[in-house]
Amino acid sequence: MPDSPPRRDIRIVTETELRQIIRLDRQTVDVIEAAFAALASGAVVMPPVLSMELADVHGEVDVKTAYIPGFDGFAIKVSPGFFDNPKLGLPSLNGLMILFCARTGLVQAVFLDNGHLTDIRTAAAGAVAARHLAPERVETAGVIGTGVQARLQMRAAHLVRPFSRLLVWGRDTAKAAACADDLARTLGIDARVADSAERLVRDSQLVVTTTPARSPLVMAEWLHPGLHITAMGSDQAGKTEIAPEALVAADLYVCDRASQCETMGELRAVKAAGLWPGGTPVELGQVIAGEHPGRPGPEAVTLCDLTGTGAQDTAIATHVFKRLGESGTSIPV
Known part of the structure; x- marks a missing residue:
């Protein structure tokens, strides 16, 4: 047998x-x-x-x-x-x-x-980006978006850059207020609704965008020294949260996977607009592994493009x- x-x-x-x-x-x-x-x-x-x-x-x-x-x-x-x-x-x-x-x-x-x-690993990826690219000291953080991922991204960012003030902006003011109230309780910080996306970006040292937007929400003229932005909403062709001019204006652009960001991330829109200066973008793993120095300095503007990886x-x-x-x-x- x-x-x-x-x-x-x-x-x-x-x-x-x-x-x-x-x-x-x-x-x-x-x-x-x-x-x-x-x-x-x-x-x-x-x-x-x-x-x-x-x-x-x-x-x-x-x-x-x-x-x-x-x-x-x-x-x-x-x-x-x-x-x-x-x-x-x-x-x-x-x-x-x-x-x-x-x-x-x-x-x-x-x-x-x-x-x-997926929610947890995406939020954790945002924390990894903040850990390696955001300024060492963050007093004000901002989140564009009001859903589950907006809340998780701010909780994750607070683990590695414990900010004391949070700004929230969304197209629906009531949802933005609910998100701010939720995070104020969860993190024990001052959280409030921003008057506009522009005000949020100008007043923050760390910004995370968490929307399925198909037209830019962050403009180049809003960027300022000492700013880091993590864009994680663009994960499919047609989506974009960051104006192409803003991406190329950053002192350092980092992506999670270059081949993905070229087809479904913020980099796709930049290349479509003919604004990419050429060369292979830096990947977040290279910064973590010490193959790239990462943030150029405290006054630099950095931007991380997260499409989500297998x-x-x-x-x-x-x-x-x-x-x-x-x-x-x-x-x-």
Whole structure:
């Protein structure tokens, strides 16, 4: 009688369970920072993002993955974003991650996170950018956008640059006020609504843009010495938050992945306008790895373009798997 194949289990973990396992803290920021550093090594296998726009329903779907040598697993993440969902009382983002064993290719876990892990790793990436590119001292931070990611980005930024004042701007003043009130309570700081995006940028040392805008929200003439901007809303062709003139006016432009930013980030609009001076842009992983000095000086203007990478998804998924404990349901296969 032939031997039976060895039993293996797949862990099925819900959003509720994941929220108990993973938090937006310094450890999570370090995990995502390590993923960016790995990208700089050139050994990571990360195919282009599979992206599909559903314009008639104001939606999109992205599929991301990456294999990082030395990691026990690799993730494939499916992330739908349907931006009219809040009108229905539903979150804009949902989706799931599947974690595979990097040695055998077998499924190890399915994370039914409804976008929670994406939210956390995206916010952590913003903290990594602030840690390496923002001024050492930030008194006033500003966020353009009023949703979940706006709140998470400011919580993440506060971990690495603990500012005492926060400005919030959004097209809906009531939502901006709610966001400011929420962050004032969460962070224990002075948070208020800015009169305009311009006022917010001019008064801040650290700005994060978190919108699905398709026309620029930040203009070149608003930039000032000692400013850092992290733009994370442009993650698909057609989106843009930063005027092309503002990007090229910065003393240093850094992207998460040059090939992605050329097709779906802020760099795409700059190249389309014929304003890119040429050359390969600096990647965040190169700054982390010490291959580039990063911020030129305290008075410099820096800009980081984050489109979201599959390496971040693999990093957060493997981190969660190590911390599972008894959480989740094991399905024998």
